[in-house]
Amino acid sequence: MSDRSQLSAWLAQHLDARNIDKIERLSGGASRETYHFVADGRPLVVQLQRPGSERSLPDEAELVRLVARHAVPVAPMVASGTDGTGAGFLITELVPGETIARRILRDQRYEMARSLLAGQLGAALGVLHAIDSDEADHLQALDQLVAARSYLDELDIASPVFELALRWLAAHRPPPSGLGIVHGDFRLGNFVIDEGGLVAVLDWELAHLGDPMEDLGWLCSKAWRFGSRAPVAGVGEYDQLYRAYERESGVAVDSGVVLWWRVLATLKWGTMCVGQARVHLDGLTRSHELAAIGRRVSQTEHDLLTELEGRW
Amino acid sequence: MVSEVDDVYGSPTAEELLQAVREWLERELVAEGTGRQRFDARVAANVLAIVERELAHGDRHRRRHAERLASLGITDDRTLAALIRSGDADHRLAEIAATVGETVADRLAVDDPGYPT
Numbered sequence A: 001m002s003d004r005s006q007l008s009a010w011l012a013q014h015l016d017a018r019n020i021d022k023i024e025r026l027s028g029g030a031s032r033e034t035y036h037f038v039a040d041g042r043p044l045v046v047q048l049q050r051p052g053s054e055r056s057l058p059d060e061a062e063l064v065r066l067v068a069r070h071a072v073p074v075a076p077m078v079a080s081g082t083d084g085t086g087a088g089f090l091i092t093e094l095v096p097g098e099t100i101a102r103r104i105l106r107d108q109r110y111e112m113a114r115s116l117l118a119g120q121l122g123a124a125l126g127v128l129h130a131i132d133s134d135e136a137d138h139l140q141a142l143d144q145l146v147a148a149r150s151y152l153d154e155l156d157i158a159s160p161v162f163e164l165a166l167r168w169l170a171a172h173r174p175p176p177s178g179l180g181i182v183h184g185d186f187r188l189g190n191f192v193i194d195e196g197g198l199v200a201v202l203d204w205e206l207a208h209l210g211d212p213m214e215d216l217g218w219l220c221s222k223a224w225r226f227g228s229r230a231p232v233a234g235v236g237e238y239d240q241l242y243r244a245y246e247r248e249s250g251v252a253v254d255s256g257v258v259l260w261w262r263v264l265a266t267l268k269w270g271t272m273c274v275g276q277a278r279v280h281l282d283g284l285t286r287s288h289e290l291a292a293i294g295r296r297v298s299q300t301e302h303d304l305l306t307e308l309e310g311r312w
Numbered sequence B: 001m002v003s004e005v006d007d008v009y010g011s012p013t014a015e016e017l018l019q020a021v022r023e024w025l026e027r028e029l030v031a032e033g034t035g036r037q038r039f040d041a042r043v044a045a046n047v048l049a050i051v052e053r054e055l056a057h058g059d060r061h062r063r064r065h066a067e068r069l070a071s072l073g074i075t076d077d078r079t080l081a082a083l084i085r086s087g088d089a090d091h092r093l094a095e096i097a098a099t100v101g102e103t104v105a106d107r108l109a110v111d112d113p114g115y116p117t
Helices: A003-017 A055-067 A103-108 A108-129 A142-155 A161-172 A211-218 A238-249 A255-280 A288-308 B016-031 B035-071 B077-086 B092-113
Strands: A019-027 A033-040 A042-049 A077-082 A086-091 A180-182 A191-195 A197-201 A208-210
Touching: A003 A019, A003 A033, A003 A077, A003 A086, A042 A055, A055 A086, A077 A142, A077 A211, A077 B077, A103 A108, A108 A180, A108 A191, A108 A197, A108 A211, A108 A238, A108 B077, A142 A255, A161 A255, A161 A288, A161 B092, A211 A238, A211 A255, A238 A255, A255 A288, A288 B035, A288 B092, B016 B035, B035 B092, B077 B092
Parallel strands: none
Antiparallel strands: A019 A033, A033 A042, A042 A086, A077 A086, A180 A208, A191 A197
16 A cells, blocks of 8 residues: 555544645665655554564464553554455554653653653563563464574574674573563653653564563663663663563562573574665665664674673 | 875865765754754764774775785685684684784774774
8 A cells, every 4th residue: 555545545444534744754664665644633543554564463363462561661553454455554653752762862852751761661661571471372482593594594694703602602501481472572662751751552463372571671772772871772771661560560670680681682682683784685675774783793793792791 | 184195086075075074963963953963963973083093094904904915814804703713713713802802903993983982
C-alpha cells in the first residue's frame, strides 16, 4: 500500500473514520512501514507488514495487548489484523513524547527524566519478565548464542575479535536465569520519554522467549549508551536498574550474568553492523548511511576487547 | 598547505579533493540544512573523513597488522579466526586478544577517533 490516497481510504474504512489526514511516513524498516496519521482528530500510528516479511504484526499485537494487561507501559492498541492482500497491520495510539536518544540524553528538559529512567526501565523489565511465559507461547524460543554464531556464518565474517568473543561466551555461559518474555531490543530509541521519564515501550518486533537477563545486558551494552558514560542506557547506574528490577520481578540480579549478556549484546550488534552494510553492498537498499554503519564494527571490536580484558 | 608533488596526478591530490568536498558538505549542508538532509549530510561528511584518515594512515596500519599476524605465526585474519574457532588457541587467547587489539585501535583511529574508550 505505497499509495497515500489508497492508504488513506483503507484507514478510513477500517477505522470507520470520516477524516484521515496528516499521513507522514516515519521509518523504512526492513520488514515493515510505519506512518503517523490523524483519524477524526485522533493521532494514531499504523505499521504495515512488507510482502515476504516473516514477522507477524497480528502476533505482535497480541503480545502488546498481553503485556499491557500486566501494566507494562506500551502504546495503546487500536486495531490489528490482515488487510485485503493478507499483509499484517497494527494500529496504535500515538503516545506523545520524545524517542530520539540524542535529545533524551542531552536536552535540559529531560534532566529529571534522566535521573529516574534507569529505575523506571528496571521496573518495566521486572514487570515484563514476571509474566508467565506460558501466556505467550506463540513466541519463539531461540538460543541467542547459537543464533549469533549462525548469523556470523551466514554473513561469512572472518573476525578474530568476534571469534575470541564467541570462544569466551561458550566457555563462560551462565546457567539460565529463567524463561520469560524478552523484548529483544530494549534500549533508547524504542522508548517514549517525557519530562517525567518512561511513558511507553515501543517496537516489540524482536520479542521472543528466553533468558530475561538478555534484556538487561542489551540495555547496558555500550552501543546503547550513545556516547554517554553512564552504563544503563547512557543515563543511570547499574544499582538503580537492578534494585527496581528485583523489586518488581522478585528475581535477584547477578552482575556477572548481566556482563555475559552484555558481551553477547556487543557481539550481536557488531554482526548487525556488518549485516546493515551488506544490505547496501548487496544492492538491496543503496544507502551511504548503511555503508557507514559497516565502519562501526571497529567500535564493537574495541568494546568486546575492553569488556573481556583480564577475563581470559 | 600544499602537499608533496605528485608527478602523475598533480595537484590537488586525492586527499585534498576529498577534503574540499567534505568541507563543502559541512559548511553548506550540515551547518545550514534541516532535518533529514542535514542528517544525511553529516553522515556523508563522516564517511569522507574516514576515507581521508584511511588514505593518511592506511599503509602504515596494514604493514603493522601484517607484522602482528606474523608474530603469531599467521598470514591473514581468516586463518586466525579459524584457529581461534577450532579451540587450538585456547591456551593463548589473552596473547591473541592483546595483539589484535592493537589493530583494532588502529582501525578505530581511522573509523572514529572520537569514540569514547
